[in-house]
Structure formats: C-alpha cells, structure tokens
Amino acid sequence: MRGADEPDHRGRTGLHLTGLDLTRNPGIRVDEVELVAAAWHVLRRTRYRERDAAGDWHEKVAETYDRGNxxxxxxxxxxxxxxxxxxxxxxxxxxxxxxxxxxxxxxxxxxxxxxxxxxxxxxxxxxxxxxxxxxxxxxxxxxxxxxxxxxxxxxxxxxxxxxxxxxxxxxxxxxxxxxxxxxxxxxxxxxxxxxxxxxxxxxxxxxxxxxxxxxxxxxx
Missing domain, CATH: 3.90.79.10 (Nucleoside Triphosphate Pyrophosphohydrolase)
Structure with a gap:
C-alpha cells in the first residue's frame, strides 16, 4: 500500500509503523497499526491495550487522523x-x-x-x-x-x-x-x-x- 512499503505522493513510507515503538505510558501497549488512507494526510486504525486500576488489560481501537502539526x-x-x-x-x-x-x-x-x-x-x-x-x-x-x-x-x-x-x-x-x-x-x-x-x-x-x-x- 502507498505510504507503507511503497512511497506515497509525498515520498513517505513506513506510515503503518507509527506508534508501535511507544513505551512512555506503561499502562498502554500498542499491538497493531493499520494504514487506512494516506493521501495528503494520514488515517490510521490502531489496536492497543489499556491497563485499568485493577491491573487488567482491555483491548481498544483508535482511529487517528494525522495532518501534521x-x-x-x-x-x-x-x-x-x-x-x-x-x-x-x-x-x-x-x-x-x-x-x-x-x-x-x-x-x-x-x-x-x-x-x-x-x-x-x-x-x-x-x-x-x-x-x-x-x-x-x-x-x-x-x-x-x-x-x-x-x-x-x-x-x-x-x-x-x-x-x-x-x-x-x-x-x-x-x-x-x-x-x-x-x-x-x-x-x-x-x-x-x-x-x-x-x-x-x-x-x-x-x-x-x-x-x-x-x-x-x-x-x-
């Protein structure tokens, strides 16, 4: 897919990897990042787990729209x-x-x-x-x-x-x-x-x- 292994029209690759290396919050574990769309801006669907106060992990999904800062x-x-x-x-x-x-x-x-x-x-x-x-x-x-x-x-x-x-x-x-x-x-x-x-x-x-x-x- 363009933006992943193939460069998108802005020359970007690896857009499906964003977030996989995050470790700043020990209560969050990022498992999978899906590149939904990569045009001028980028839409991702991320599957992650969040730990609650009791120590149990809960699977969640977040869609993020990345248009830059x-x-x-x-x-x-x-x-x-x-x-x-x-x-x-x-x-x-x-x-x-x-x-x-x-x-x-x-x-x-x-x-x-x-x-x-x-x-x-x-x-x-x-x-x-x-x-x-x-x-x-x-x-x-x-x-x-x-x-x-x-x-x-x-x-x-x-x-x-x-x-x-x-x-x-x-x-x-x-x-x-x-x-x-x-x-x-x-x-x-x-x-x-x-x-x-x-x-x-x-x-x-x-x-x-x-x-x-x-x-x-x-x-x-």
Whole structure:
C-alpha cells in the first residue's frame, strides 16, 4: 500500500509503523497499526491495550487522523485596539451547518518541514501581508485529542502600517482566496459564538483580554 512499503505522493513510507515503538505510558501497549488512507494526510486504525486500576488489560481501537502539526497567530495593535483576522471558505464547516462556510480566523497553517516560529512568520506574511518581528509564544494545544493528532502552536505579535509588506490574501497558485479583516478587540469579543466560531481564534481572543495585550496591565 502507498505510504507503507511503497512511497506515497509525498515520498513517505513506513506510515503503518507509527506508534508501535511507544513505551512512555506503561499502562498502554500498542499491538497493531493499520494504514487506512494516506493521501495528503494520514488515517490510521490502531489496536492497543489499556491497563485499568485493577491491573487488567482491555483491548481498544483508535482511529487517528494525522495532518501534521500547525501554528496560529493573533496580530494585534494595542494603540488602536484592533486585531487582524482572515476570512476564507472552509468546506468542512459548510457541510456541517455553517451558513456559508466563510470563517473568520487568526492566520494559521501547517508547519510542514519548518519549526513553529518560522512557519507562523511565513503564514502571517502569506495570509495577512504583515511581516512580524518579535513573536510571543502563548501556548501549545491539542485541538481535537479524541481523533486528530495535531498539536497547534499559538503565537501573538504586534502589527502596524510599518509591518505591512503586501496585501496578503494567501497563495493564489495554491487556490487560496483569503480576505484580511481588521476588527476592534471589543467587537471581536462580542462576536464570539456569533460569526467568530473558530476554536483557535476564540482561544487567542480570550487570552488577549484576560492575560494578553488587552488585559489590564497587559502589553502597552
């Protein structure tokens, strides 16, 4: 199968072996990994045993979707009390009852072969057109730990007219059509659960007013 013994379209092999060597948790034993699908991302079905408090072992099955790790960033301007978001069409939410699939989000993307800092600088420039200088690492979060392996690295940085390099909008040769949207922080907080319904964006907005640049005593 492609991705196992035969390279997939990204040149990867051995994707059916991921997890078999894990020993960090003595209460978990991984027995078998089945490669269900290997396209751009990877779907695996893993059979493992979990030991309960009495010492008995129980067989379990987990399906994991591996899309790689990612990074996201909140761009903010404390003087004007604004944040810079993006709006783009997301088919998965469109097919799951979102009115039009157009999501307001913080800039984000997969790491690919880069470290988180390099990746988020790249994504910020591509999506918003701003070249950020000093990054603040906020936290790292597993966004959907029941089924998705992704760990998302959260960052924040200042933006201004001086950091603008292009109009942003994403990479058109990759089919990206991204609008750059500037929103007042108070307006953004009020819109949580209304038309700001993206988890990473909500988390960064709430961090910004609770402990970040818009909190009392926060960054000037």
């Amino acid at each position: 990612g990074a996201t960033i909140l761009l903010y301007d404390t003087e004007r009390r604004t944040v810079l978001l993006t709006r783009q069409f997301r088919y998965p939410v469109y097919v799951n009852d979102h009115p039009d699939g157009m999501m307001l989000e913080t800039a984000a993307g997969l790491l690919d072969a880069d470290d988180p800092e390099t990746a988020i600088r790249r994504e910020a420039l591509e999506e918003t057109g701003h070249e950020v200088s000093e990054l603040q690492h906020v936290f790292d979060v597993y966004m959907s730990p029941g089924s998705v392996t992704e760990r998302l690295h959260f960052f924040a940085a200042r933006y201004s007219g001086a950091t603008a390099r292009t109009a942003g909008g994403g990479l058109h040769d990759e089919g990206e059509h991204i609008d750059v949207v500037e929103v007042g922080i108070d307006d953004a907080i009020a819109r949580i659960g209304v038309d700001i319904v993206d988890a990473k964006t909500i988390m960064l907005l709430q961090w910004a007013v609770l402990r970040g640049p818009f909190a009392v005593g926060g960054a000037a």
